[in-house]
Structures are given as structure tokens and as C-alpha cells.
Amino acid sequence: MRADAKKNYDHILEVARGVVTEHGSDASMRDIARRAEVGLATLLRHFPTREALFEALLCTNLDALTQKAAELETSNSPGEALESWVRGWVGFAQTYQGVVAMMAAAHTNPASALYASCAAIHSASARLLLRAQAEGKARADMNGDDLFALMTALGWAVDQPSFVSRADHLVHLITSSILTTTSNSDAKTVTG
CATH class of the missing domain: 1.10.10 (Arc Repressor Mutant, subunit A)
Incomplete structure (x- = not known):
């Protein structure tokens, strides 16, 4: 150029x-x-396209988020890594209003300019989930698609003005339902 x-x-x-x-x-x-x-x-x-613009706008944020996943895979306990990843995702989701809906739509559309970024986020999420499952720290009855869907739903929720103030609580609820044990003393083991 x-x-x-x-x-x-x-x-x-x-x-x-x-x-x-x-x-x-x-x-x-x-x-x-x-x-x-x-x-x-x-x-x-x-x-x-609008998606091409968003890909360019978001690539720095998404690259940093994917890099964070790589660091979490080796530096934290599997449960803490997964919880930190979800918190990082929520932080990203709050960056630009409406971006999560765009990413959810692009997730299964290889023609979308956002598809590669969505695939990277999905893959990183799945790796962190598998690691937590292998250590018995996360539910065994879910996969990367389920986690991506939950993260997308959580991202959408915290994008709504009425839920912004509850973002931390919502992250806790979601991660508590995924993790079989959590680092918080008030959390209980999740069953089936």
C-alpha cells in the first residue's frame, strides 16, 4: 500500500x-x-463491507484476546483460566455496542470478513474448555459450540444498558454453571 x-x-x-x-x-x-x-x-x-470495517477495527482487540487465551492455557489453573477468558470476552464485548451480534452472525459464515476472527475466538474457547474438562474442572456435557453460544449470550446481555451494572454477577453465574468447582468460596459444585 x-x-x-x-x-x-x-x-x-x-x-x-x-x-x-x-x-x-x-x-x-x-x-x-x-x-x-x-x-x-x-x-x-x-x-x-461493514464487516470488513469491523474486522479491521476489532483485529487488534481480537488478536490480544486470542493471545490472552494462549497465555491462560499455560499460566493458570484450568478453571481459573476459563473464568478469566470469559471475563476477558465480556470486556471485549463491551468495547463496541452490537459487535457480539455481528460476530454471532458471522460465526458460521465463511464468506464473512469476521469469520476468521470468530473462528479464532471459538477455537481458543474450545481449547480452554477442553483443558478444564480434562482436569475435571468443567462440565463434561458441553463443547466449544456451547461455550461460544453462552459467551455470545453473555456478551449480548452486557451490551444492554439494563444489564451493564450486573456484568460481573452474570459472568459469575455463567462460569459457575460451567465449572464443576470454582475459586470462590461461596460457589457450590455444579451437577449435571
């Missing part, structure tokens, strides 16, 4: 980040182009 094109690309992304933070995943592509002081055609040349 030429230097001027790269500068334009970076500027559009910076402006888009602000607009999306303000308006969530429903942010207007026209509004982003207007605020970036470029034509809509220029925006679409860099980001031909």
Missing part, C-alpha cells in the same frame, strides 16, 4: 473507531466517510 493510501486508511480507521464507539455497530458508513472527510467511495475501497 502506498504511503498516502496507508495514511488515509489509518485515518479512516481512527475516525471509524470514534463513530462506532459513539453509535455501536449501527454506525453509518456515510457518517464515517463524512467525519473522515473522504468520499463514500474511498471508504468502500478500503472497507467494501
Whole structure:
């Protein structure tokens, strides 16, 4: 990419980040182009679809989240790693309003620009779950798809203004239902 094109690309992304933070995943592509002081055609040349724009916006966050999963696989006990992963996901989900719904839709669509990121998150989740299951720390009757669905549901819930203040409690409820034992003294063993 030429230097001027790269500068334009970076500027559009910076402006888009602000607009999306303000308006969530429903942010207007026209509004982003207007605020970036470029034509809509220029925006679409860099980001031909809304999903392509979100992939570019989210790749840093998603790469960091996937890297966190790799670190958790070796540094924490399996149950703590899984709980920390879910908490990290919720933090990510609260970054941009509506992004979880986009990722849930892209999860099974290989043509989506977000598919690779969703696959990476799904894979990392499944590895952490399998590790916890192998140690007897997580329910044996669930798989990576189940965990991704629960994380997506939790991400959607904390995206709603009425549930934001309950995010920590909701994470605790979900992880308590997944883990057979938890690090919290008030949690009880989950059965079947």
C-alpha cells in the first residue's frame, strides 16, 4: 500500500473507531466517510463491507484476546483460566455496542470478513474448555459450540444498558454453571 493510501486508511480507521464507539455497530458508513472527510467511495475501497470495517477495527482487540487465551492455557489453573477468558470476552464485548451480534452472525459464515476472527475466538474457547474438562474442572456435557453460544449470550446481555451494572454477577453465574468447582468460596459444585 502506498504511503498516502496507508495514511488515509489509518485515518479512516481512527475516525471509524470514534463513530462506532459513539453509535455501536449501527454506525453509518456515510457518517464515517463524512467525519473522515473522504468520499463514500474511498471508504468502500478500503472497507467494501461493514464487516470488513469491523474486522479491521476489532483485529487488534481480537488478536490480544486470542493471545490472552494462549497465555491462560499455560499460566493458570484450568478453571481459573476459563473464568478469566470469559471475563476477558465480556470486556471485549463491551468495547463496541452490537459487535457480539455481528460476530454471532458471522460465526458460521465463511464468506464473512469476521469469520476468521470468530473462528479464532471459538477455537481458543474450545481449547480452554477442553483443558478444564480434562482436569475435571468443567462440565463434561458441553463443547466449544456451547461455550461460544453462552459467551455470545453473555456478551449480548452486557451490551444492554439494563444489564451493564450486573456484568460481573452474570459472568459469575455463567462460569459457575460451567465449572464443576470454582475459586470462590461461596460457589457450590455444579451437577449435571
